[in-house]
Amino acid sequence: MRFLDSCIVIDYLNGKIEIDENDKLNYCINSIVEMEVVVGAKNKRELATINKKISNFMILDIEQDIMESHVRV
16 A cells, blocks of 8 residues: 655646556545645536546545644644
């Protein structure tokens, strides 16, 4: 399993890098990365495209206590 950061996912969404459809199940993103790329959508059509492209990635939720402890560091 490989974790992808938002900059990699954005490059993937913009066509700068390719990820084989069959290999997508080997990658995951966290809910913060998902939020970052979704917030960048310019309209509903682009949002639908983003959601479709990231739908095969495993999305891991970040729990509130983990986020709060990370912010304190």
